[in-house]
Amino acid sequence: MLRRLAGSLAEPRPRRRPPLPSSTRAAGFLTRQRPAMRLLWSRAPGLPSLWRFPSARAGGNRIETPLHTRNTSRPAGLAVWIATFFGVGYCPVAPGTAGAAAGLVLYAALSGLSPMLYLLTCVALVFLGIWAAEEFSRQSGIHDDGRIVIDEVAGQLLSLLPLVFLNRRGSIPLVVTGFVLFRVLDVWKPGPVRWLERNLSGGAGVVMDDVLAGVFAAAALGAIAWKWQA
DSSP: OHHHHHHHHHSOOOOOOOOOOHHHHHHHHHHHHOHHHHHHHHHOTTOOTTOOEEOTTTTTOOEEOOSOOOOOOOOOSHHHHHHTTTTGGGOSSOHHHHHHHHHHHHHHHHTTSOHHHHHHHHHHHHHHHHHHHHHHHHHHSOTTOTTOOHHHHHHHHHHTHHHHHTTOTTOHHHHHHHHHHHHHHHHHOOHHHHHHHHHOOHHHHHHHHHHHHHHHHHHHHHHHHHHHHO
């Protein structure tokens, strides 16, 4: 009997696990009781890493992290100002449309140029946009970041090029038509536009699909303006 008692005293006692925080216990209870709550909790955006909960499938021993993560990095520098067109890309709603609208403002400022100078300005903006988009993507780690809108600005300017060549610069109906045509083609992305988006890399892959959409919109707008003029 004494030998048995000595053996039991010599055996190491299992260490008790420290209790989980109250927020974690509450999350674990809710998610074990309601599978829908578990899915909602795991996909909730912006939850801090401390708000993790035990997995019901693993008996409460495994810690899972939320499935949704957001990139909150904020690149800086001259390229960022160009890529976002002076902050327009940070618009919380439809930044692409906001970028195209900013292109209309820039068109109003440049439409007084001669046709060739306007064209050269568009070409220069395309190359500048490729560099800025490349640098922005490098800093943010995201290819074709939604905050990059210089491609929409350049594409919108190109779409309105026929109005400068046909001396219809101030026609508001045609300007609005050019805006709508460009946005439709930019969102729809017909065959060649989609191909450029998928097969070009770096800044060119961000900008050139919008440039081609602008060229297609310019062709359609030129036909409309020519017919209207006739």
